Amino acid sequence: MRYLSTRGEAAPRGFEDVLLAGLAEDGGLFLPAAWPTLSPAEWRALRGLPYAELAARLIHPFVGEAMSLATLRGMTEAAYSGFGHPAVAPLVQLDHRSFALELFHGPTLAFKDMAMQLLGRLFDHVLAKRGERVTIVGATSGDTGSAAIEACRDRAAIDIVILHPEGRTSEVQRRQMTTVLAPNVANLAIQGSFDDCQDLVKAMFNDAPFRREMQLSAVNSINWARIAAQIPYYAAAALALGAPDRPVAFSVPTGNFGNVLAAWAVRQMGLPVERLIIGSNRNDILHRFLAANDMSMRPVEPSLSPSMDIQVSSNFERLLFELLGRDGVATRTTMERFRAEGRMSVPDAAWRKATGLFHGFTLDDAGTLAEIRRLWEGAGYLADPHTAIGTAAARALAPADHAIPVVVAATAHPAKFPDAVEQATGRRPPLPPRLADLFEREERFSVLPNDLAQVEGFVRAHARRNA
């Protein structure tokens, strides 16, 4: 399998390079040179497999010659063995035709574990093979940091340092990071805001000698391997509901467009996905694009679904490249104009192609609370605010008059956002048993001022401890 950059200038790369590099050197995002496709008979043969086996078989074409199916299977089995449900990503029926695909049974109770648990192992495997190691640094306002820490803990070739703004994450979020006492994990509370943390990380990456010395790396949401690792759960849901002999629709609460892109990839691979519904909170740039071919940046507004509080959906560039007929020059020009002017549109034919498949939906906080209450009262189902936007979107935009099942990506456990759930339903969702002692566990983190030299000194002291 070879990968192309969406901006058309980087040389084609293999899976290992794409995994370790993340972003292409021309600033673009990697996509497979050709989509692997399965025939209906091949899809049918995958029905009923255990999740780790299905994942290995569907991800292997993207990995290509980089590792054997058996090696990859060993990694998917290890990645998903710690999940809190034997189905890994169970389907729960909500009404006569809609289902929640629960992606939150991993160690940090949000869907990012589905990809990150495998990504950490893929990184470790490829680095060990090459005799290399990396230091992962990242900034978090809460959720992505814990998923990255859980993915990298105890990996031999990786050290990880995560910066969070001191006192500005929820206690659950902080403890999910700071109670991981693995020797290759370090947490740093910065006396400043989330933006200060992000600026510190950027400054470390821009400090070329430091970046080289520490072999800095990131596991951000544009990494192709994360998308690939999100494909199997959409396939599993579709197969369980009768695909490839029956079409299915997906509704996905969306921020960076990564999760819904994986649902779209399943369609590229040959499953009958009838429509893709994109749920947004007040930060509705994608909804506005689909409504009027106007992708325009606005300031981020905080909401009850903070993991979707974004201004620019970075993974959208991959869809744009396909909409523009895989024209790297056109994609680069469009993205550069977007960065410079804060808005873009696409040629009419491309926009029509997008709106033929993707349907946008937006919901404010009051609507989100009402939807959480409706699900609780109607189906006895406790949904987190992100998931509720997905279910509301499905109700509004999936055709009610014919028998296509609609699968809603349930992206976070309700106990991850207990305040909103309690406000809506009067019930405070408890943490699952395996996390019930989170508040008694020992924490470890250091506190530093917003000062680059001190932060770099900390990273230096904590990296390469196993070297």
Ligand SMILES: *Cc1c(COP(=O)(O)O)cnc(C)c1O
């Ligand atoms: C990250 C996240 C999202 C958004 O996913 P994208 O891939 O960025 O679209 C939605 N819900 C939750 C709970 C998340 O953590």
